Amino acid sequence: MTFLSASLEQSPSTAEEEAYLYLQRGLRLCRYKPGDRLIPEEIAAEIGMSRMPVREAFRRLAAEGLVTLRPNRGCIVAGLTLDEIYETFEIRSVLEGLAVRLAVPKMDADAFLDLERLLDRMERAGQTGSSDWVVRHQEFHALIYTLSGRPNLIRKINALHVVIEPYMRFWFDYVDKPLSAREEHERLIRAFAQGDALHADQIMQEHILGTAPLLAEFASPVRR
Amino acid sequence: MTFLSASLEQSPSTAEEEAYLYLQRGLRLCRYKPGDRLIPEEIAAEIGMSRMPVREAFRRLAAEGLVTLRPNRGCIVAGLTLDEIYETFEIRSVLEGLAVRLAVPKMDADAFLDLERLLDRMERAGQTGSSDWVVRHQEFHALIYTLSGRPNLIRKINALHVVIEPYMRFWFDYVDKPLSAREEHERLIRAFAQGDALHADQIMQEHILGTAPLLAEFASPVRR
DNA sequence: TCATGGATTTTTGTATCCACTTATCCAATC
DNA sequence: GATTGGATAAGTGGATACAAAAATCCATGA
Structure with missing residues (x-):
């Protein structure tokens, strides 16, 4: 759907990259909806890794405005008004x-x-x-x-x-x-x-x- | 120097936040120059924390285009041609x-x-x-x-x-x-x-x- | 002198563990 | 019945440990 979607299909070279692409796809396909909480442990289990790389992926997604990260209160999907x-x-x-x-x-x-x-x-x-x-x-x-x-x-x-x-x-x-x-x-x-x-x-x-x-x-x- | 600089001065509520602000200030003040390698362990030692929060700060900075992150090859300060x-x-x-x-x-x-x-x-x-x-x-x-x-x-x-x-x-x-x-x-x-x-x-x-x-x-x- | 290859060191990536914060639930009270 | 307070559970943040990858160094040979 994006103009550079081809570049998003490349196989990930690190677990963080994999988590990032997985979450981005989930967000783009509306699998996660605005306001939903993203629980690191759950997602880590889904793609077979520990919470750590998932947390790092959250940071990138937050910087891109796709999720919101509140200290001690987890990661929620950002919605647009x-x-x-x-x-x-x-x-x-x-x-x-x-x-x-x-x-x-x-x-x-x-x-x-x-x-x-x-x-x-x-x-x-x-x-x-x-x-x-x-x-x-x-x-x-x-x-x-x-x-x-x-x-x-x-x-x-x-x-x-x-x-x-x-x-x-x-x-x-x-x-x-x-x-x-x-x-x-x-x-x-x-x-x-x-x-x-x-x-x-x-x-x-x-x-x-x-x-x-x-x-x-x-x-x-x-x-x- | 930035228009919202006031909002950047708030005291950090997490170690990751502290590392992010510390690195951003270093980058803005040219303490780190384009091409310089940012070594997580060094920076962590400078501000008294472990490498983990520093790594997460790297992700945010990378998403903002301030640093470049290559898998297994560390973090370098991004310069503009x-x-x-x-x-x-x-x-x-x-x-x-x-x-x-x-x-x-x-x-x-x-x-x-x-x-x-x-x-x-x-x-x-x-x-x-x-x-x-x-x-x-x-x-x-x-x-x-x-x-x-x-x-x-x-x-x-x-x-x-x-x-x-x-x-x-x-x-x-x-x-x-x-x-x-x-x-x-x-x-x-x-x-x-x-x-x-x-x-x-x-x-x-x-x-x-x-x-x-x-x-x-x-x-x-x-x-x- | 320079190139090559392999051992060693350094650094990175990830998992696990622990401390602390936040959320949930249930009972006691108004 | 609604509200409050506290015990308990769940979740987050960060440190440490360990495995894997990359960089470095040094010896060997051209």
Whole structure:
């Protein structure tokens, strides 16, 4: 579901890494819900290790905002309030807008063809929100962000996607389609073709902020 | 030095917290330099605890990008390449621009007076870059960001400031003054007065991106 | 002189143990 | 019946111990 999901599939080289990936997957797939307590001993038993590596994984997840860690009171799954969902979308809009703006001048004919091909495949995937459409949609955005050539920016964007993935999942499962998606992607392509970085930035910001209200509405059952 | 530095001064309630704050201070004050190895046992001895809490602190610092953790090969201080410094400033520019944009409609007469008072005090502090000027400058920006009413956004901005602080410190120590700072602050105030959010956003972006080349030039000795 | 390989040392990763904090439960009291 | 207080259980934080990995050192040979 995330743009760098491939990199998350690598086999862990330490127990801490394994615990981290295990917990992150659980969080992304909504196996653990906001407010749930994560008990180190339980999780350690589930993946066959002691509590220590699990505790260390908690620290990383806490730093990424996926869980909350209170001294002597354990680890609970962090949930986003409606306000925080909006806030995350606002932050996404400027970060992904920046990525697009930086990508425009680096666009070449090959990359442009790749983009158009993905758009075609999204079209043929049929229903917006279908499994295949979602994958192509991700590839479409990932390709643009990669073009920006800014690894830390991409990392930050990806971290935000992990945080909101449970809410996105709910949305993709239940919402038929964001009707404007196709048109917005085509406008984006056109801005790329014209080399208009600022316009592409603006389209991306609108593209992201436009989905926020939809998401917030449908995400409510997941809220804490 | 950071906008939320006050919140960092709280007394730690656990050993891990203490280790985290100790290491973060060491990193911000350049006591540890990029590429340096951080040896858990040494640090644990320095603050009188065992390696375990120090290791956990490493995880948090790694998630924040302040150190790099390689399996079985320890913890080294992360340095920023010239490209990464630029990238950080690009990210800062859009995030802080967003914060300003959101702050404009929330500006009231009181907040406006506070801003002008800080600008006055910066003026009277004399030399740009002096200790007092730096503090007022931070307060000035912090006040604006607080007005945005977006806690996670502020947290992210602050995290970026911690990352680049060693480079900023070098800059403030050796560079006389960014001549344009005063003029840019006044333009910002004017945009606030007119309620022009987009213009304020743009000014902030230029304000931040304008300092990047200066910083990158003077930061070179700190690079790894 | 430099490269190679293996023994030794150092450091890291994880498990276990203990002390202390927090949560739970139950009875006594209002 | 609701509230409080205290005993008990559960859970967390941290130190130590031990195994495994990496780094270092030194001798050997080209």
